[in-house]
Amino acid sequence: LDKLTLLITGVRIIDPAQGVDQPGDILVRNGVIESCGPAASVGGATVIRGDGLVASPGFIDLHTHLREPGFEDKETVASGTAAAARGGFTTLCCMPNTNPPIDSAAIVEFIKLQAEVAGPIHVYPIGTVTRGRAGQELADMAELAQAGAVGFSDDGAPVADGHLMQTALAYAADLGLPVIDHCEDPRLSRDGAIHDGWVASRLGLPGWPAAAEETMIARDIALAELTGGHAHIAHLTTAAGAELVRQAKRRGIHVTAEVTPHHLTMSEEWLMGIHGPAGAVAPLGTDAYDTRAKVNPPLRPAGNPALLAAALREGVIDAIATDHAPHTVLDKSLPMEEAAFGISVLETAFGSLMGLVHEGLLDLPTLVHRLTVGPASVLGKRFAEYATLKAGTPADIVLFDPEATWTVDTREFASKGTNTPLDGATMKGRVVLTMAGGQIAYDGMTTTEVTK
Numbered sequence: 546l547d548k549l550t551l552l553i554t555g556v557r558i559i560d561p562a563q564g565v566d567q568p569g570d571i572l573v574r575n576g577v578i579e580s581c582g583p584a585a586s587v588g589g590a591t592v593i594r595g596d597g598l599v600a601s602p603g604f605i606d607l608h609t610h611l612r613e614p615g616f617e618d619k620e621t622v623a624s625g626t627a628a629a630a631r632g633g634f635t636t637l638c639c640m641p642n643t644n645p646p647i648d649s650a651a652i653v654e655f656i657k658l659q660a661e662v663a664g665p666i667h668v669y670p671i672g673t674v675t676r677g678r679a680g681q682e683l684a685d686m687a688e689l690a691q692a693g694a695v696g697f698s699d700d701g702a703p704v705a706d707g708h709l710m711q712t713a714l715a716y717a718a719d720l721g722l723p724v725i726d727h728c729e730d731p732r733l734s735r736d737g738a739i740h741d742g743w744v745a746s747r748l749g750l751p752g753w754p755a756a757a758e759e760t761m762i763a764r765d766i767a768l769a770e771l772t773g774g775h776a777h778i779a780h781l782t783t784a785a786g787a788e789l790v791r792q793a794k795r796r797g798i799h800v801t802a803e804v805t806p807h808h809l810t811m812s813e814e815w816l817m818g819i820h821g822p823a824g825a826v827a828p829l830g831t832d833a834y835d836t837r838a839k840v841n842p843p844l845r846p847a848g849n850p851a852l853l854a855a856a857l858r859e860g861v862i863d864a865i866a867t868d869h870a871p872h873t874v875l876d877k878s879l880p881m882e883e884a885a886f887g888i889s890v891l892e893t894a895f896g897s898l899m900g901l902v903h904e905g906l907l908d909l910p911t912l913v914h915r916l917t918v919g920p921a922s923v924l925g926k927r928f929a930e931y932a933t934l935k936a937g938t939p940a941d942i943v944l945f946d947p948e949a950t951w952t953v954d955t956r957e958f959a960s961k962g963t964n965t966p967l968d969g970a971t972m973k974g975r976v977v978l979t980m981a982g983g984q985i986a987y988d989g990m991t992t993t994e995v996t997k
């Protein structure tokens with residue numbers, strides 16, 4: 546399906562960039578939104594009946610691990626973008642902890658080429674802060690920016706050296722790009738596999754305390770103030786961290802933050818197979834714990850997700866980012882200390898987040914905002930056109946059914962990573978169609994609903 550004329554009829558249009566939440570039709574021609582709102586009529590268009598569905602701008606993910614080059618057994622650009630399409634994401638920013646890492650123009654260009662071959666989903670590489678992601682000397686940030694990197698991060702690791710972070714923020718400011726920090730003081734988190742709480746005590750494991758994250762957030766805010774640079778806090782997990790961001794924004798410091806679907810919906814109990822507020826214990830077979838819930842930074846105490854949802858609702862946290870971190874089954878079939886960190890998130894993100902809407906913790910337009918306008922604003926003004934359904938902008942559109950219930954089955958994932966504790970979970974809210982640049986990237990509608 547290439548650059549067709551498409552007419553989506555009778556949808557609820559949610560476009561937070563324009564403050565729109567109303568029923569209407571959307572006409573797409575030559576990859577561009579031609580009109581959005583009052584009923585359009587046009588000959589020769591493929592009609593998509595959107596009754597009962599919501600249309601919004603395609604979701605933008607600031608934080609995806611596509612694993613290519615180097616770890617193609619975990620994910621590739623092709624499998625990761627297919628997973629994105631199924632999850633409603635039309636734009637991905639991919640993290641540079643590949644092998645080799647994204648620390649040169651050649652690797653940026655390689656990933657962009659792989660994405661073009663893979664399909665219509667937009668992929669924007671993030672360059673490393675330091676050469677080889679080794680934390681010793683700065684990468685050639687100007688070269689990376691020139692090649693198309695949209696930010697800088699050593700994600701997986703923090704920029705532990707404060708002076709390096711200061712210099713990186715100053716250079717990135719000249720380039721107009723953010724430094725995205727994985728906030729973890731390694732001297733405080735040490736070898737912690739999970740949060741420094743009751744589960745760590747129960748399992749006799751060293752804990753990764755919230756302070757290891759919060760001290761780093763405080764440092765980055767101070768350095769952003771010192772340099773005038775833009776510090777973006779990756780996967781923020783604590784209310785105290787959010788409070789630091791709130792105060793910094795109030796003082797006019799250029800700091801932004803993201804939160805993941807899992808930190809918004811899961812707590813450390815999930816490591817013991819205990820899901821949900823009622824404390825229901827999911828069957829775990831013979832395992833005493835669930836390494837699929839091991840992530841970095843770790844899932845925090847029960848009660849924490851609601852605090853993060855409040856910070857997201859208020860806009861202290863700008864964006865939802867998946868931190869999609871696919872791994873092989875072998876990487877996770879290890880003792881808790883040795884299992885890889887990360888969850889495969891792209892295909893469950895929207896369903897998880899709709900849980901917050903159904904619980905009344907977030908309203909739907911705000912959720913859409915934090916998946917579109919929020920992340921676009923972190924990336925800069927040139928991304929605004931990807932975060933709206935305004936006439937004349939690229940046709941990046943997601944159609945979803947907020948009421949549809951479905952069961953997560955990782956055997957159906959497009960991602961190579963089946964590492965999620967949500968396998969078998971029932972969700973309410975499902976993506977049914979994803980369009981990027983006017984091309985259909987994922988079609989989960991029955992054929993009878995798409996007519997010529």
Ligand SMILES: [Zn+2]
Nearest residue numbers: 700701727841
């Ligand atoms: Zn990280």
Ligand SMILES: [Zn+2]
Nearest residue numbers: 640700701868
């Ligand atoms: Zn990450």
